Amino acid sequence: MLDANECDKDKAWRKVGAVFANPDIHGDEDSTDPVTVALDWSDDAGVTWQTTAIRTLAATATDARQFTLDADIASDVAVSRWIMLRARWNSVSTWAPVLTGLWAEFEVLDAPARRRRWQLTVAAHDQVVRRDGGEMSRSGRQLIADLCLAWKEGTNLSFRDIDYDAEPTERRVRIVGIKEEVARPSDAGEVGDAMIQVTLVEV
Missing domain, CATH: 2.60.40 (Immunoglobulin-like)
Structure with a gap:
């Protein structure tokens, strides 16, 4: 081994x-x-x-x-x-x-050579509107929990960059960094309305 x-x-x-x-x-x-x-x-x-x-x-x-x-x-x-x-x-x-x-x-994965990395902020709240105009079925609290679980377990995720319409390449990534920001720090982990900063790395 x-x-x-x-x-x-x-x-x-x-x-x-x-x-x-x-x-x-x-x-x-x-x-x-x-x-x-x-x-x-x-x-x-x-x-x-x-x-x-x-x-x-x-x-x-x-x-x-x-x-x-x-x-x-x-x-x-x-x-x-x-x-x-x-x-x-x-x-x-x-x-x-x-x-x-x-x-x-x-x-x-924490220090990949010549691998793409992304840093982005995810708006996690109820009734999020997707890019296609539809409404996301998950609540803000569910979205936050899913992101945290994917980070904790090192889950491989499918990711489409912001320019996917021009370059339709779907990549496989992992979350290597995550930070939750809420209006009141005492609400962290309790409410379903937060900005989640994530760092992704291509695997």
């Missing part, structure tokens, strides 16, 4: 890989028996696994002594504090590649 020495921070895992290397073939170096190796990852402590790279080769392959399995991970598919990697071999009756290393590339 890898945490990139930052076990208390959520990360977006971007790429994983496995290195196979050995000066000599482990087994029959003239074997034409095809061996399949696969690389899997899990972001839920091994409850579920995703296969990200597979290769089949024989001992006579030119790079059988040294090769790499690696693959990119889509934008917000693997977001967690930890990631587990697993290498698997199939059909190893006469020879097998030797695993020498596993690695992963990541970005810490």
Whole structure:
């Protein structure tokens, strides 16, 4: 299980890989028996696994002594504090590649490299009118609670920027900062009428 020495921070895992290397073939170096190796990852402590790279080769392959399995991970598919990697071999009756290393590339969500960030203020009150002219079904108190819960649990959200009509790109984001402002500080968390400042980061 890898945490990139930052076990208390959520990360977006971007790429994983496995290195196979050995000066000599482990087994029959003239074997034409095809061996399949696969690389899997899990972001839920091994409850579920995703296969990200597979290769089949024989001992006579030119790079059988040294090769790499690696693959990119889509934008917000693997977001967690930890990631587990697993290498698997199939059909190893006469020879097998030797695993020498596993690695992963990541970005810490609190300090992403070249990732978009937004800071905006959400008006949370009853009977909010949407951009399409309709009325939001959630009350101000429900909207505040939903935003706070998404921030607390690190939920991935769909986000459309203000220029969505001109550039219709929907992005996946997380709330990494949140602040509630009300007319009377004593009403914070009690009334459904507030301005919620949020900081979003693309995952």
